[in-house]
Amino acid sequence: MNIEEFYPLFLQADKVTIDSRKIASNDIFMAFSGGNFNAATLAQKAVEDGALAVIVEQKEYEDKDRNIFYVSSTLEFLQALAIHHRNQLQIPVIGLTGSNGKTTTKELIHAVLSQQFNVQYTQGNLNNHIGVPLTILSIKPEHEMAVIEMGANHQKEIEFLCKICRPNIGYITNFGKAHLEGFGGFEGVIKGKSELYDYLKSHHQTILVNENDPIQIEKTKGYTPTITFGKETSDFQFNLFSEEHFVGLQYGDIKLLSQLTGEYNFTNLCAAVSLGLHFGIDQEKIKSAIEHYTPTNMRSQVVKKNAITLVLDTYNANPSSMAASLKNFVTFEGSKTIIIGDMLELGEESEAEHTSILALAHSLNFEGIITVGKNFKNINPAGTAFYNTDELIEYLKSNKIQSDNVLLKGSRGISLEKVIDFI
Incomplete structure (x- = not known):
């Protein structure tokens, strides 16, 4: 089967899935083989x-x-x-x-652009x-633009x-200092x-540039076309403000207060608003999009639990994001x-980076410092340190946290969100 022959069939499908549990009528199922399971056995079903x-990638299961x-x-x-x-695609x-x-x-970006366009x-x-191919294949004729996130933990992955x-x-x-092991520093x-x-x-395409980032400036110097923000000479200029725990952005006479915590989210807001302005979206619609966006994905999320304010940032962590959160x-x-x-995938720099973060935490004089993971435990065995979240949960069952505010921040593999019910 070649792509040109298969493509007309793809155009008739509702979606492409690799999860046999989510197959619905009129789907295309891509059956992947793994070390412990061969999805091709589910082809007939x-x-x-x-x-x-x-x-399928086993000839014996083919049935044209x-x-x-x-x-x-x-x-x-x-x-x-x-x-x-x-x-x-022409979008x-x-x-x-x-x-x-x-x-x-x-x-x-999706929230802002969706005010005017049908965005996948x-x-x-x-x-x-x-994930990137699946997202591309989910783009339908009714979509007017797309926003694609690309992750990487080694060289040449973004290129691909x-x-x-x-x-x-x-x-x-x-x-930032993320995936140092895979990238080589x-x-x-x-x-x-x-x-x-x-x-x-x-390919002579457009680069969105934060001109307050010296690396971005260096890497895009002399290049056009660009969309820029961050300085008085940039295409768009924004001012930072905050109310209570939340970060906001001012553009001219318009003030947009997000439901995100942390000044580190300011540039994220700037990027989204810049693209909204670039594509001609009304400022009031941009304001509405930003103010109604509610983080629900354990990223810079602020929630109230009983009398405690919880800051949930448990989806990922590296030295850069950890320091900003603290x-x-x-x-x-x-x-x-x-x-x-623990901050994972740091390779040879792991001990030094964990030591640095722990020193920063102590310098900020928090009332309580609790660590989870073997990296923090190894450098701070005498502290309130646990090898995993299950150990911490057992501790919390009989040691209730008394603070007004609690931050949970760690790499995905640590699964700190499991302790929320015990705070």
Whole structure:
């Protein structure tokens, strides 16, 4: 089965899925093989459940009469189908990456642009070599633009994802100490994320630039076309303000107060508003989009639980985002306890970075410091430190936190959100 032959069938489908549990009538099921499971064994059942077509990578499961087709690699076929589909699209595609704030920025951009356009965008965290193709394949004729998040933890990954999504506008949120092990240090992070710039430049596409970021300025110096924000000479100028725990943005006479905590979210707001203004969206509609966006994904999320204010930032963590979270949290009124989890994928720099974050936490004089994970435990065995969240939960059952505010911040693998019910 080749892409050109299959594409007309794809156009008839409602969606493409790789999850056999989510197959609905008129879907295309891409059956992936894994070490412990072969999804091709579900091909016949998928058709019986209403699947329009199934792609398998074991010849013995092929049944062309039932639209079960063999390919040598399901993954490569998925990616090639996405590339072919992208080549047919005539809509603007906005691609973004960065060390911190990708998902929040993507959500904000979608909220703003959706005020005027029918926008498809990356759902959840589907930002890798499988998620990006699935997002591209979810773009329908009614969509007028798309926002694609691209994640990476090693060199050449963004370069590859750009070949799939072919962004017309690109934005790098920032360059931070994330995935240091895979990228080979901070300079590797800069090089890897800048692959988005390399693609945009080589294809004469537009770059969105935060001109308060010296790395972004250096990497885009002399290049056009750009959309810029951050300085008096930029295309768009914004002022920061805050009320209570929340960060806001002022543009001219318009003030937009978000439901996000942390000044580090200011540039995320700036990026979304800049694109809204660039595409001619009414300022009042932009204001409404920002003020009604409610974070629900454990990123910069503020919730009340009993009499305690919880700051939930448990989806990811690296030294850059951890330091920013701690410095923001110290500004909260009342007593404060932090529960911080290990920062993963730091390689040889892990011990030094965890030591630095713990020293920062102590310097900020929080009433309580609780750590979770072996990295923090190893450097601070005498502290209130636990190897995992289950140990912490047992502790919290008989040691109630008395602070007015509690921050939970850690890498996804630590699963700090499990302790919320015990605070």
